Amino acid sequence: MAATSTDKLEAGTVSSYDRKSEIKAFDDSKTGVQGLVENGVTKVPLMFYCENSNLNDGITSASNSKISIPIIDLTVIHDDPILRDHVVGKVRYACEKWGFFQVINHGIPTHVLDEMIKGTCRFHHQDAKARKEYYTRKVSRKVAYLSNYTLF
Secondary structure, three states: OOOOOHHHHHOOOHHHOOHHHHHHHHHHHOOHHHHHHHOOOOOOOHHHOOOOOOOOOOOOOHHHOOOOOOEEEOOOOOOOHHHHHHHHHHHHHHHHHOOOOEEEOOOOOHHHHHHHHHHHHHHHOOOHHHHHOOEOOOOOOOOOEOOOOOOO
């Protein structure tokens, strides 16, 4: 069964939860998170929660938040191998601890970034059938669409 119904994705207790089945159904649907939204899912499915998450370590409450997205500055990556290694370390840390980061001083013009965002939005607003054509886990494909490689 495809991961498309609200009750299948949000129901269940932790003791009866079958993460592997939920992930398989989600992946088999080939519609990604946009497919969840299109099918009325309004809560983050359990499969997206981190087990034993330590993301809150050292983070203050929302009312007194000091949380900031890691920012990676690429200005110095070509200047000095030691500085480059430092930047690589920051990327590694951001990926391992946060799962994402912001890159600055990368040299990509703003208009190119804007067009990339518009193109991504156009893709995700197509019918699910059109998106499914590009859904694959084959890394050899030049154009692919998937949720992430670490689902399984």
